[in-house]
Amino acid sequence: MKKFFLAGLCWVLACVGAAAQDYDFSFSDTPWGSFDASAQTAKTTDVEVVGVKEYGDTDIRCFSVLLKMTMQPGWHLYWKNPGEAGMPLSIEWKGVPAGVNFFSWDWSTPKYYELQGLGSYVYENVAYVEIDFWVPEDFPAAKLAFTGTASWLACDDNGCFPQDKEISVEIDLTKDLRGAEDLPEFREAAKAFPLPLGPELLSATFSEKSGAVEIALKRVDGVAFPSDSRFFPESEKFAAPAATVAPVEKNGALIFTLPLREDEKIANPSELSGVLVAPDGSAIGVPAEAFSVKNATSAAGTENSGIPAEEFSLDFAFFGLLAVAFAGGLILNLMPCVFPVLGLKIMHFVSKAGTDKKKIAHHGFVFGAGVLVSFWILAGVLAVLRSGGEQLGWGFQLQEPGFVYGMILLMLVFGLSMSGVFEFGVGATSVGGSLTEKSGYAGSFFSGVLAVIIATPCAAPFLAPALGSALTLPLVPSFALFTAIAVGLAAPYVILSCVPALLKFLPKPGAWMETFKQAMAFLLYAPALYFVWVLMGQIEDAFVQRNLLISLSVIALACWIYGKWATPWRSRFARIAGTLVAGLLFVGTVVYGADLLYGKKADNDWVEWSPEAQEKALEEGSIVYIDFTARWCATCQVNKRVYDDPELRKRLGDAGVVKMRADWTNKNATIAEELQKYGRAAVPVNVFLKEGKEPVILGELFSGPGTVAAGLDEIVGE
DSSP: OOOTTGGGGHHHHSOOOOSSOSOOOOOOOOOTTOOOGGGOOOOSEEEEEEEEEEEEOSSEEEEEEEEEEEEOTTOEEEEEEEESSOOOOEEEEESOOTTOEEEEEEEOOOEEEEETTEEEEEEESEEEEEEEEEEETTOSOSEEEEEEEEEEEEEETTEEEEEEEEEEEEEETTSOOTTGGGSHHHHHHHTTSOEEOOTTTEEEEEEEETTEEEEEEEETTOOOOOTTOEEEESSTTBOGGGGGOOOEEETTEEEEEEEBOTTOOOOSGGGOOEEEEOTTSOEEEEOGGGEEEOSOOOTTSSSOOOOOSTTOOOOHHHHHHHHHHHHHHHHGGGSTTTHHHHHHHHHHHHHHHTTOHHHHHHHHHHHHHHHHHHHHHHHHHHHHHHHTTOOOOHHHHTTOHHHHHHHHHHHHHHHHHHTTSSOTTGGGGGTTHHHHTOSHHHHHHHHHHHHHHHHGGGOHHHHHHHHHHHTTSOHHHHHHHHHHHHHHHHHHHHHHHHOGGGGGGSOOOSHHHHHHHHHHTHHHHHHHHHHHHHHHHHOOOHHHHHHHHHHHHHHHHHHHHHHHHSSTTSOHHHHHHHHHHHHHHHHHHHHHHHHHHHSOOOOSSEEEOOHHHHHHHHHTTOOEEEEEEOTTOHHHHHHGGGGGOHHHHHHHHHTTOEEEEEEOSSOOHHHHHHHHHTTOSSBOEEEEEOTTSOOEEOOSSOSSHHHHHHHHHHHHTO
């Protein structure tokens, strides 16, 4: 799975296409309704294909398309990591022939740009992007042609404007393009790109600290990096001010301590690539392949082990993790859903094999094989999902509020089950019953499969560290961890089948097992509370925080109703009614929680703008304040800070102002048309409206709360 409730986020990433284009951004005091788009024809920015080159070997033909991005003075575009605001160039390709595969984008060196404390990585004047793709040697056509829609965000200090343009690529495959890099366009572009420095020339280590990552960069050939260089990370997990961090020199290496965004963690070295920028603007590309882990924390803890997937090596931490996994599987045998079956299953092996000790042992090993195969199937399913693009890294998922909320529900429900509020998986023991009763080794094998099914509901308290790391490690180590869990679960069966006389030393099942199970529930409540803390840090809206916490109580109520009235000894009507009520409460609460996290909603102060809502508020005699904004607009984010001013909030409230927010993060024709009424084609635009009065349009960049207060005074006539 990519993330829980991922569908709610898709609209953020859907498009940055233009609502209009070919406009001149010389904002004037254009009167209401007199906007003339045809008069604004000068482009602020442009993207064009300026060259194609070929490289590669005899099996495939590799090409690079060189794009040139040009900007008028005062305007900027964004790097692949835009920082705290903005959006990078993207291209939606069309008509790409089968067999053509894109595999990388290379970006010229950006600069760090700050607008009132909001940091971004931008380009000014001219920038380049090289897009690499390959074509099979046996490509059937003599020419290769396809098009694409390039979309980008153009901004200045006053606002941002999404633009797009159709571009085309045409390549004559009968010609040798290998000399294209000698063309003036490629020679000029080469100066703007970071110098590639591979792992053979660069030593790079990293270690994750609380809220930051420490990286050390050193050239193997002894050439010193400039001591006042800065590191621009490509991952958006890093806080934008990481670009301003000064390094510490030690043993010829530059050591940077780069801050992460709140609650972010580095899952693997692929997130550490970046650009080392010298004061003169020259830069060196630092690939992820150059990094190796430094001082990795113990994998036995509950945090991410710090063992990077691509740089994995057998060390003490990993063997410790294997021990934890084995112990987790072993402890599962003490759970009430498993332990009572232990002795009975061994006696079942004895009854099958009679007095033949070898056959008894064989049944035990076959049982263990069933456990192993079951865990390997689980590991294989996860591996297939990961290879198909599903990001299952444990730390990566914790960035996603929906996933964190799902983990809280999972821990809470399992914990309540172990506390005795309801029985989870009561019917699991009947699953595959006919298979387990088969004669011979087939029955023993499927008994092992059934043991895994029965043990699954009890797994959470003991296996979290091992399973969490298994989801982040490469294929072979991940399978090793699942194998250790399986061996721990199967070990008692195998040992007792080899020496059945040891059965007399097993403690008798009894009330102690239920007590043990209930005590283990607190090992689930503790991480549930931890995830609550993480979730509250990801959500700023107090209204959403409160209602999500209340939703957990409703989930607990649903579990209690299910345990009280849906038990097997209740009447059929009671079971149906209990299951139905509990199910409706549970599903309804989960849907409500998803809506709180991702649904379209306005906070306590703002109303979602629409022409109808605006007209209704004006007809009622209210003053309307509209904030035309977008998530990618840096100036918009800076302006929003004034709304937190208590005095301004009070003044707007006392005046009965209806505050509306028109979010232009995604293309919206209605908002674009409304902006034209005010003679604007970009955001931010902030306007006061009142029936019978001319609109009061505020300046693009607020100097403080006084900018809005002055607009309020003007609209009320003070």
